[in-house]
Amino acid sequence: MTNYEKYLNVFVESFSVSADDAVNLEYQGIPEWDSVGHMGLVAAVEDTFDIMLDTDDIIDFSSFVKGKEILSKNYNIEF
Amino acid sequence: MVWEFARYKDNTALTDEWDTHVTYGELDKIGEDIRRAVGERCLVFVMCQNRIGSVVGYASFVFHGIVPVLLSSHLEKELLDNLIRMYEPKYIWAPEEQMAEYDSYDCEKVYGIYGYSLLKTGFETEHPLNDELCLLLTTSGSTGSPKFVRQSYANVESNARSIVEYLKIDENEKPITTLPMNYTYGLSIINSHFMVGAKILMTDKGLMQKEFWNFFRSEEATSFGGVPYTYEMLERLRFFQMDLPSLRYMTQAGGKLTPELHKKFAEYAEQTGKEFIVMYGQCEATARMGYLPAEKALEKCGSMGVAIPGGEFHLIDDNGNVVAEPHVTGELVYEGANVTLGYAECGADLMKGDERGGVLRTGDMAQFDEEGYYYIVGRKKRFLKIYGNRVNLEEIDHMIKGKFGNIECASTGKDDHMYIFVTEEAIAGEVKNFVVSMTKLNPAAFKTIVVDKIPKNDSGKTLYRELAKYYE
Numbered sequence: 001m002t003n004y005e006k007y008l009n010v011f012v013e014s015f016s017v018s019a020d021d022a023v024n025l026e027y028q029g030i031p032e033w034d035s036v037g038h039m040g041l042v043a044a045v046e047d048t049f050d051i052m053l054d055t056d057d058i059i060d061f062s063s064f065v066k067g068k069e070i071l072s073k074n075y076n077i078e079f
Numbered sequence: 080m081v082w083e084f085a086r087y088k089d090n091t092a093l094t095d096e097w098d099t100h101v102t103y104g105e106l107d108k109i110g111e112d113i114r115r116a117v118g119e120r121c122l123v124f125v126m127c128q129n130r131i132g133s134v135v136g137y138a139s140f141v142f143h144g145i146v147p148v149l150l151s152s153h154l155e156k157e158l159l160d161n162l163i164r165m166y167e168p169k170y171i172w173a174p175e176e177q178m179a180e181y182d183s184y185d186c187e188k189v190y191g192i193y194g195y196s197l198l199k200t201g202f203e204t205e206h207p208l209n210d211e212l213c214l215l216l217t218t219s220g221s222t223g224s225p226k227f228v229r230q231s232y233a234n235v236e237s238n239a240r241s242i243v244e245y246l247k248i249d250e251n252e253k254p255i256t257t258l259p260m261n262y263t264y265g266l267s268i269i270n271s272h273f274m275v276g277a278k279i280l281m282t283d284k285g286l287m288q289k290e291f292w293n294f295f296r297s298e299e300a301t302s303f304g305g306v307p308y309t310y311e312m313l314e315r316l317r318f319f320q321m322d323l324p325s326l327r328y329m330t331q332a333g334g335k336l337t338p339e340l341h342k343k344f345a346e347y348a349e350q351t352g353k354e355f356i357v358m359y360g361q362c363e364a365t366a367r368m369g370y371l372p373a374e375k376a377l378e379k380c381g382s383m384g385v386a387i388p389g390g391e392f393h394l395i396d397d398n399g400n401v402v403a404e405p406h407v408t409g410e411l412v413y414e415g416a417n418v419t420l421g422y423a424e425c426g427a428d429l430m431k432g433d434e435r436g437g438v439l440r441t442g443d444m445a446q447f448d449e450e451g452y453y454y455i456v457g458r459k460k461r462f463l464k465i466y467g468n469r470v471n472l473e474e475i476d477h478m479i480k481g482k483f484g485n486i487e488c489a490s491t492g493k494d495d496h497m498y499i500f501v502t503e504e505a506i507a508g509e510v511k512n513f514v515v516s517m518t519k520l521n522p523a524a525f526k527t528i529v530v531d532k533i534p535k536n537d538s539g540k541t542l543y544r545e546l547a548k549y550y551e
Binding site for chain 1: 285286287288289291292308311312315316317318320321466515519520521522523524
C-alpha cells in the first residue's frame with residue numbers, strides 16, 4: 001500500500017465514509033468528525049505511520065488536505 | 080436575586096474570539112430591554128450554544144424572573160417538537176439562523192441581540208409557574224426525554240455561592256467554556272462566575288481546534304472544566320508539555336476519571352503550581368455536591384472528596400440505615416440547599432413546589448475512608464455517562480423498541496462505550512444509526528452485538544450481567 005492509500009484508508013475506517021467522500025472531509029463537516037472523532041483519527045494516523053504528532057499539528061489537522069500537508073512537511077512522509 | 084450585575088457594571092462579563100465584549104452594566108441594561116419585550120413571568124425555551132447571545136438571553140431571563148428551559152440548539156428536531164408541544168413555551172430564544180425552524184409555531188420576532196432572536200410563539204394556554212422556579216434543565220440532554228429538573232432561585236444561588244467559596248473565585252477569574260451551557264456543569268461555571276463579576280470567555284470551539292487555544296492564550300484564561308473524556312483528549316494533545324502560564328486551575332466532573340489519569344493531572348498541577356480539582360455532582364443537586372480539595376488530589380487519588388460548603392453526605396444500606404463504617408458500600412445521600420425541587424414531566428408539573436425537602440438519594444453507590452473522603456464505586460440505576468452525558472439505558476431500549484416494532488434488544492456497557500444487543504443481524508446497523516442520530520453523540524461510543532437471544536430470567540427480566548461477557 002502506498003502512503004496515500006494508507007492515509008486515505010485511515011479516514012475511510014475512522015469515519016465510515018467512501019474514499020470519494022474522504023478526500024473532501026473537514027473537521028466538523030460530518031457528525032463523526034467532532035472532537036471525539038478527531039482523537040480517534042489522530043490515534044489511527046499515529047499508529048499507521050508510527051509517528052507522534054505534536055500538539056500544534058493535532059490542532060492544525062483540520063481537513064483531509066491539511067493533514068496530508070502536515071504529514072509531508074513535518075514528518076517526512078512522502079505522498 | 081441570584082446576581083448583582085449593577086455592582087460590577089464596569090467589569091466585562093462576556094468576551095468571545097471576535098472581540099465582542101459585554102460588561103455587567105450592559106448585561107443589566109439588555110436585561111431590562113428583554114424584560115420589557117417579554118412582559119411578564121413566563122416560560123422561555125433557550126436554544127443554547129456557547130455564544131454570547133445565548134448567555135445574554137439566559138442571564139436576562141433568570142435576572143428578571145422569567146423561567147428558561149435550557150436545551151441544546153442541536154437537539155434532534157422531532158424531540159424538540161415534542162417538548163415544545165408538551166410545555167407550550169410563550170417564547171423561544173434561538174440563534175437567528177435557526178429561526179425558520181420554528182415557523183410552525185406561528186412565531187413572531189419581538190427582539191434580537193448578538194445573533195439571537197426572541198420569538199413569541201402562538202400558544203394561547205400557559206402553564207402556571209411555581210414562584211420558586213428559576214430554571215429547567217434536562218437530565219439527559221441527549222435522549223430528549225421530556226423530564227426536566229426543576230431548579231429554584233435558592234438552589235442556583237446556594238450552589239453558586241458554595242462554588243465561589245471552595246474554588247476561591249473572584250472577579251479576576253477568566254474561565255473559558257469547554258462544556259455546553261445547557262449542561263448543568265457548564266451552567267454552574269457561568270452562574271458562579273457571574274456571582275463575583277468575573278469575565279467568561281465564550282467559545283463554541285473545542286480543545287481539538289487551534290482557534291480554541293489561540294483564544295485561550297490571547298485572553299489568558301485562568302480555568303476550565305472537563306468531563307473524563309476531556310482529560311483523555313488533553314493527554315493525547317500532549318497537554319503536559321503545553322505552556323499555559325495563565326491557567327490557575329482545572330476542574331473535573333461528569334463521571335469518574337480513571338485513577339491513572341487523576342494521578343497524572345494531579346502531578347502535573349503540583350509540578351506547575353496549578354490546581355486540579357475533582358468534583359462530584361448531578362443536575363438534581365443543581366450542579367455540584369462534592370469536591371476533592373486540590374491539596375488532597377494526589378493523596379486521595381480516585382476519590383471525589385467531601386461535601387461542598389453547606390452540604391452533607393452520608394451512605395445508606397439496603398434497609399435505609401446509615402452506614403457508619405468506612406469502606407462499606409452504600410447509596411450516597413446528599414443534603415443541602417442546592418437539592419432541587421424535583422422533576423417536571425409535563426406542563427402541569429411546573430406549578431409543583433419542593434418535593435425533596437433538601438435530601439437527594441443520588442443513585443450512586445459509594446464508600447468513605449477513615450478520614451471521610453468519598454469514593455464512587457458503582458451505580459444503582461441503569462445509565463451510562465457518554466462523553467459526560469447521562470444516557471439512560473432504559474430510555475434507549477424504549478426508543479429502539481418504539482422505532483423497530485418491539486424487537487428484542489438490550490443496551491448496556493460502560494462509560495463512553497455502549498453495547499446494544501439485538502437478535503436480528505439484518506437491522507443491527509440501522510439500530511446503531513438510529514441511536515446515534517437520536518443521541519447526537521459520536522458513533523465511536525456505540526457498538527451493536529448480535530446474539531441468538533437476549534438472556535432473561537424466569538420473570539422476563541433481562542440479565543445484563545450475562546451480556547457483560549461479550550464486551551469485558
